[in-house]
Amino acid sequence: MVSCVPLLAPPDDLAFLNTAFSIYLANDKLPQALSLAIRLGDESLIKSVFEATSDELVQKQLGFMLARQNSCFKVDNEAVQECISNVKLSEYFKYLVSELNLLKPKVPDDIYKTHLENSLFGHSSRLESAKQNLAAAFVNAFVNAGYGSEKLISDEKWIYRTKGEGMLLTTASLGLINLWDANEGLQTLDKYLYSEQSEVRAGALLGMGISTTSVHDEVDPTLLLLQDYISSDSNIDSKMIISAITGIGIAFAGSENDEVMNLLLPLVSEPSVSVEIQALSALALGHVFVGTCNGDITSTILQTLLEKETSDLTSKWIRFMSLGLGLLYMGKYDQVDDVLETIDAIDHPISKTLKVLVNICSYAGTGNVLQIQSLLQMCTVKPKEEKEEDEDEEEKEKKEDEDSNKEKKENSEQESTETQEDESYQGYAVLGLALISMGEEIGQEMSLRHFGHLMHYGTPLIKRAVPLAMGLVSSSNAQMKVFDTLSRYSHDQDLDVAYNAIFGMGLVGAGTNNARLAQLLRQLASYYVNDQNALFMTRISQGLVHLGKGTFTLSPFNTDRQILSKVSLASLLTVTIALLDPTSFILDQHSSLLYYLTPAIKPRMLVTVDEELKPLKVNVRVGQAVDVVGQAGKPKTITGWVTHSTPVLLGFGERAELENDEYIPLTNFLEGVVILKKNPDYIEAEN
Numbered sequence: 001m002v003s004c005v006p007l008l009a010p011p012d013d014l015a016f017l018n019t020a021f022s023i024y025l026a027n028d029k030l031p032q033a034l035s036l037a038i039r040l041g042d043e044s045l046i047k048s049v050f051e052a053t054s055d056e057l058v059q060k061q062l063g064f065m066l067a068r069q070n071s072c073f074k075v076d077n078e079a080v081q082e083c084i085s086n087v088k089l090s091e092y093f094k095y096l097v098s099e100l101n102l103l104k105p106k107v108p109d110d111i112y113k114t115h116l117e118n119s120l121f122g123h124s125s126r127l128e129s130a131k132q133n134l135a136a137a138f139v140n141a142f143v144n145a146g147y148g149s150e151k152l153i154s155d156e157k158w159i160y161r162t163k164g165e166g167m168l169l170t171t172a173s174l175g176l177i178n179l180w181d182a183n184e185g186l187q188t189l190d191k192y193l194y195s196e197q198s199e200v201r202a203g204a205l206l207g208m209g210i211s212t213t214s215v216h217d218e219v220d221p222t223l224l225l226l227q228d229y230i231s232s233d234s235n236i237d238s239k240m241i242i243s244a245i246t247g248i249g250i251a252f253a254g255s256e257n258d259e260v261m262n263l264l265l266p267l268v269s270e271p272s273v274s275v276e277i278q279a280l281s282a283l284a285l286g287h288v289f290v291g292t293c294n295g296d297i298t299s300t301i302l303q304t305l306l307e308k309e310t311s312d313l314t315s316k317w318i319r320f321m322s323l324g325l326g327l328l329y330m331g332k333y334d335q336v337d338d339v340l341e342t343i344d345a346i347d348h349p350i351s352k353t354l355k356v357l358v359n360i361c362s363y364a365g366t367g368n369v370l371q372i373q374s375l376l377q378m379c380t381v382k383p384k385e386e387k388e389e390d391e392d393e394e395e396k397e398k399k400e401d402e403d404s405n406k407e408k409k410e411n412s413e414q415e416s417t418e419t420q421e422d423e424s425y426q427g428y429a430v431l432g433l434a435l436i437s438m439g440e441e442i443g444q445e446m447s448l449r450h451f452g453h454l455m456h457y458g459t460p461l462i463k464r465a466v467p468l469a470m471g472l473v474s475s476s477n478a479q480m481k482v483f484d485t486l487s488r489y490s491h492d493q494d495l496d497v498a499y500n501a502i503f504g505m506g507l508v509g510a511g512t513n514n515a516r517l518a519q520l521l522r523q524l525a526s527y528y529v530n531d532q533n534a535l536f537m538t539r540i541s542q543g544l545v546h547l548g549k550g551t552f553t554l555s556p557f558n559t560d561r562q563i564l565s566k567v568s569l570a571s572l573l574t575v576t577i578a579l580l581d582p583t584s585f586i587l588d589q590h591s592s593l594l595y596y597l598t599p600a601i602k603p604r605m606l607v608t609v610d611e612e613l614k615p616l617k618v619n620v621r622v623g624q625a626v627d628v629v630g631q632a633g634k635p636k637t638i639t640g641w642v643t644h645s646t647p648v649l650l651g652f653g654e655r656a657e658l659e660n661d662e663y664i665p666l667t668n669f670l671e672g673v674v675i676l677k678k679n680p681d682y683i684e685a686e687n
Helices: 002-007 013-024 031-040 043-051 056-066 079-083 088-097 108-112 124-128 132-141 166-175 182-194 198-211 222-230 238-251 258-268 275-287 295-307 318-328 337-344 350-362 369-380 386-399 403-435 440-455 459-471 480-491 495-508 515-527 530-546 566-578 591-600
Strands: 604-610 619-625 636-646 654-657 663-665 672-678
Touching: 002 013, 002 663, 013 031, 013 043, 031 043, 031 056, 043 056, 056 079, 056 672, 079 530, 088 604, 108 132, 108 515, 108 530, 124 182, 132 166, 132 530, 132 591, 166 182, 166 198, 166 238, 166 591, 182 198, 182 222, 198 222, 198 238, 198 591, 222 238, 222 258, 222 295, 238 591, 258 275, 275 295, 275 318, 295 318, 295 337, 318 350, 318 566, 337 350, 350 369, 350 403, 350 663, 350 672, 369 403, 369 440, 403 440, 403 459, 403 566, 440 459, 440 480, 459 495, 459 566, 480 495, 480 515, 495 515, 495 530, 515 530, 604 619, 636 654
Parallel strands: 604 672
Antiparallel strands: 619 636, 619 654, 663 672
16 A cells, blocks of 8 residues: 555545554554654654554654654653654764774865876866865865764864855864764864854854754753844844854754744844845744744745845845745645645746745655646746847847947846746756655656756756756665766756756765766866866765765665655755855855755664664675565565675665564664564574
């Protein structure tokens, strides 16, 4: 029943999931029941799963499953709540990397391997520039994320080798080094709060948010520290306010924290602050309340958009306010109609963009064919009357003299910006294709074919979105055909397409250490040696491919690819939407948006623990997962396996099973942290 769900039209799909949920619950299959409750996004169902057992160990195991979704579910039992709040995540991750012998910090040069770049101009790329130093700080943070130690920033005063925005981002990257380790992260960054430079102080605030992402305790020190800097008071440096807002958005992604809402909501509707602060507050709220359909936030964002002047709505920041609204409805296509009706009331071209964004978020991961068809139709609409205008203008320019010529140019420039604002929804439609079709494998394959067509026939805006959509649909799944295609696009004449293709390669290979991809990126680095922006993107992608030295994934799917994490998807979507216009955000003064990837970073580990939650070594087989739904007998669930001793890393599409039945796992999804109980009936085989 569950595997039929992607093939059903609404509302049958939800009915099937509900029925399967009640069957699992009645038969005491609690982990399976919980995975369906999470998919349905219904807190009352999650509660009923926890109430179905009084066994604290089973509840802890369910807690570990919820922790992977950044869930905000609360239980009375403190030990179980610790599992849900990811308190021990850093400890288990450090155990994994010490067992895999990866503790030695790496520096960016270990990743770039500049000696292998076969270029006549090899030496010229070593010229120092603030932008390349900033790229090195990003790479250093991505590679050593979560390890708590690095060699670049703390020793060498690297922060002062960058300038302006770069100082802010370099300081914030220390937060990524201490990912999930709240105590260590806050201590490391605390000293930077007393710096004379406002950029360094702002970076420390952002870094504090990054280091505590998805880890919560009763105190939530991050909130206490950052809330002092969030106000509409114009005396506080706007950089500090923006960093604190972004830090809170990242730290509390998916936590549905009411204090955060009370803090940020007044800023969304506050007319005295800049559009940037309003939009980033809305975006942070979208992340914190992702998929909750929160009425207060919805009405505030819509009201703010309705009250804006038409000139304000053309600001580049408005897209993030629209996205904040979309994220609230992530995966909630059954509750989206009222909002779409309200959006119709906004009399401005932006209403079309808003509708597309809310729609694609609400159907994310469903594989809904009708939605995909309507998005494809949007991508084929030609911008209106462009050709006629071109012909008329050519004739007029021949007839008229130079003075009126200048006027003509100014007018046509205004017109072109208006039509561009009009057509921006097409870029979101392309990303929507990726979002909706990623939920189901055949849809994924077909979407990749469509992206090829769109690349041939699409408008420049669509072409810019295609590489990002390809990265989104196969994030952390390094398929040769995908990154070879992206590698071709990375030499496109339109530089924006090239930048996005390079970033797409980073997304596809994120955390895989793929050697072929690393080689392609090294070639790109020597090819673009004189283009600062392309080189910056290439470095970022190199950092992503080696994310956490190959122990992390950005894939939003977990629990045997059955659950789509809304928090991870929101993170990926935010960064790709910023890149629809790469030169005005990520490559300009706003690279801090890249840190929105943090909540999507998850270790792709299997750590087995005993009843005391202490690590326990057992033998497991790891192989490619096989779909055995509906097959008779006891077919093998994995193929081509290799036996390892835990902890192990699981690649994309891999599954693990225990080698023998000496221990009984408390969940049939062997991923993340799994609690094992001794099997009382086990008899050791004689040799």
